Amino acid sequence: MIFITLFLEFAGLSFMAFGGATALLPELHRVTVDHHHWLDDATFTHLYAIAQAAPGPNVLVATLIGWEVAGLGGALAATLGLCLPMSVLIYGLVNHWERYSGQRWQQAIRLGVAPLAVGLVLSGATLIAQAADFHGGAWAIVLVTVVLNLRYPALHPLWLMAAGAVVGLSGGL
Amino acid sequence: MNTAHQNIPPSATEPAPTLTALFWGFSSIGLSGFGGVLPFARRLLVEKRRWMTGEEFNAQLGLCQFLPGPNVVNLAVIVGKRYQGLRGGLVAPLGLLAGPVLIVLVLARLYDHYGAWPQVQSLLRGLAAVGCGLLFAMAWRMALAIPQKRVFWPFTVFTVSAIALLRWPLPGVMAAGLLVSGGVAYWTLGRK
Numbered sequence: 001m002i003f004i005t006l007f008l009e010f011a012g013l014s015f016m017a018f019g020g021a022t023a024l025l026p027e028l029h030r031v032t033v034d035h036h037h038w039l040d041d042a043t044f045t046h047l048y049a050i051a052q053a054a055p056g057p058n059v060l061v062a063t064l065i066g067w068e069v070a071g072l073g074g075a076l077a078a079t080l081g082l083c084l085p086m087s088v089l090i091y092g093l094v095n096h097w098e099r100y101s102g103q104r105w106q107q108a109i110r111l112g113v114a115p116l117a118v119g120l121v122l123s124g125a126t127l128i129a130q131a132a133d134f135h136g137g138a139w140a141i142v143l144v145t146v147v148l149n150l151r152y153p154a155l156h157p158l159w160l161m162a163a164g165a166v167v168g169l170s171g172g173l
Numbered sequence: 174m175n176t177a178h179q180n181i182p183p184s185a186t187e188p189a190p191t192l193t194a195l196f197w198g199f200s201s202i203g204l205s206g207f208g209g210v211l212p213f214a215r216r217l218l219v220e221k222r223r224w225m226t227g228e229e230f231n232a233q234l235g236l237c238q239f240l241p242g243p244n245v246v247n248l249a250v251i252v253g254k255r256y257q258g259l260r261g262g263l264v265a266p267l268g269l270l271a272g273p274v275l276i277v278l279v280l281a282r283l284y285d286h287y288g289a290w291p292q293v294q295s296l297l298r299g300l301a302a303v304g305c306g307l308l309f310a311m312a313w314r315m316a317l318a319i320p321q322k323r324v325f326w327p328f329t330v331f332t333v334s335a336i337a338l339l340r341w342p343l344p345g346v347m348a349a350g351l352l353v354s355g356g357v358a359y360w361t362l363g364r365k
Contacts, residue, residue, distance in 0.1 A: 016347050017241040019315075022308065026336045027343040034340075046288060049300035050280050052307070055204050056273025059243045063274055067281045075278060083266065086242030087250045091262050094251050097236045104362050110239055111362070112355030115325040116347065118315045119332020125308035126337045128301060138302040145306025150313065157207055161303050168299020169292060 002070045003077040009036075010062055010081030019117035021058040021082065025124030028065065029131065038069045045132040053161055059083060137173045189256040190224055196268035198222060199249050203269040204276075210245050210269075218252065225252070245269060321361065328354040 009031055017024050025048070032038045039047070047068060051061040059082055066078025100106050129142065145160050167173065190198065198217060205213045211234075218224050225233070237247040246266050253265030287293050319325050328350055335346045 013343075014242045016343050017243065018347070020242075020244050022311070024343075025308075030340065030342065042294075043288075045301045046284065046294075046297045049297040049304055050284060051277065052207070052304035053300050054273065054277045054280055055207055056277065057203060057206070057210050057243055057245045057269065059246060059270070060273055060277045063277050064281055067278060072278070075274070075281070079270065079274065083243055083246045083270070086240055086247055087262075087266060090236065090240060090242075090247045091250055091254055093240075094233075094236060094254065101232070101235060104359065106239070108355050108359035108362055109351070111320070111325070111358035112328075112351055114315070114319050115328035115354060116332050116350045118312050118319065119329040119350075120336065120343075121308055121312040121315065122329070122333050123337035125305050125312060126333075128305040128308065132298060132301050132305075134302065134305070138298065141299065141302035142306040142309065145303050146310045146313070149307060149310040157303075157307055160307070161207075161300055164299040164303030165296045166299070168295045168297070168302070171295055173295060173298045173302065 003073050005036075006066055006069060006074055007077040007081040010066075010078045011085050014082045014085050017082070017086075018113050019120055021061055022124060023117055023120035024082075025061070026120065026127050028061070029127055032065055032069070033131075039065065041131040041133075043068060045128055048128060053165075135173075137167070141167060141173070190222065192257050192260060192264050194222075195253055195257060195261055195265045198224075199253075199265045199268035200272050202245070202249075204272045211248075214245055214248060224256070324357060324361065325354065 013024055013027055013031070016027065029044055033041060033044050044065075047064040048061055051058070051064055054060060059079060062078040062082045063075045066074035066076070068074075070077070129139075132138065134142065141164055145164070148155060148160060149157070202210055202214045202217050215227075215230055219227050219230050233251050234244070234248060237244045237251065240247065246269060249265040249269045250262050253261035253263070255261070257264065284293075288297075316322075316326065316329060319329075332346065332350055335341045335350075336343065
């Protein structure tokens with residue numbers, strides 16, 4: 001059953017999603033494109049682009065992947081798979097959290113996981129660039145986006161995305 | 174439950190929101206953010222609706238960010254449970270996700286119909302390039318926020334080498350990385 005496979009794959013991934021769904025991009029690609037051959041490189045980057053341009057949390061990239069693999073049931077299975085395990089865990093943990101918060105091991109995990117999360121987001125960025133096979137024009141957009149986003153944090157990313165879409169449509173990439 | 178809300182100073186939290194309020198509150202959070210909705214969650218929960226104070230928000234968010242998984246969904250579960258128990262814990266994340274999932278499914282159907290058009294492919298390519306740039310910028314910001322960079326940045330290099338270059342599977346990389354990086358962190362915390 002494809003739905004169960006999807007649910008289990010995404011549920012397994014959720015335990016490694018330090019830094020949210022964004023940090024999972026490389027592994028999502030490995031599982032869905034390289035391992036199961038559910039999608040090709042182009043579709044994967046297209047789905048990522050659509051998830052970026054739509055409102056909502058980053059989990060939606062899983063919804064889209066699920067949809068492409070197995071329609072509505074797939075979309076629900078993937079989304080639930082990514083959200084459910086940690087939701088259940090956090091539901092049970094939240095009342096005991098105060099007791100552990102601030103302890104040395106807890107601070108150590110938080111401190112130790114941060115550089116790994118940065119590495120995962122960086123890997124996700126390079127993966128998108130590789131899978132989409134970026135050349136001159138696309139890299140220029142990447143660079144301009146980085147500079148503008150860091151220089152002007154108040155500038156809404158939607159403007160950048162609109163500009164990127166227009167440049168893309170004009171055929172410059 | 175505190176019902177005497179007329180005596181509460183403006184900085185305190187309002188009475189417990191109903192299930193309907195939770196659903197629509199989190200719907201508006203989910204629909205207002207692009208590529209991450211956490212800042213919008215804070216604005217609505219703390220500033221607009223006053224369901225929790227800033228300190229409470231930070232403490233709860235701490236748990237959400239400590240655990241893996243989608244942070245905002247976890248936050249919705251916590252806030253929902255706090256005010257309406259199990260039903261709240263179900264309804265709040267449902268509200269958060271229902272609208273965005275519907276929108277994304279409409280977009281997915283459009284993609285299935287028109288995705289092969291060259292114009293659509295060019296447009297998505299432009300979007301992907303911007304998305305990629307936003308990820309690089311986000312990584313840079315996260316990297317700058319790390320304390321003791323000379324100690325911890327090497328673990329970022331390790332992760333990128335293992336995942337992006339060598340294409341190793343994530344579970345092993347995370348387990349090994351967390352063990353060493355967390356161990357180093359534990360040790361540096363003890364030296365203070």
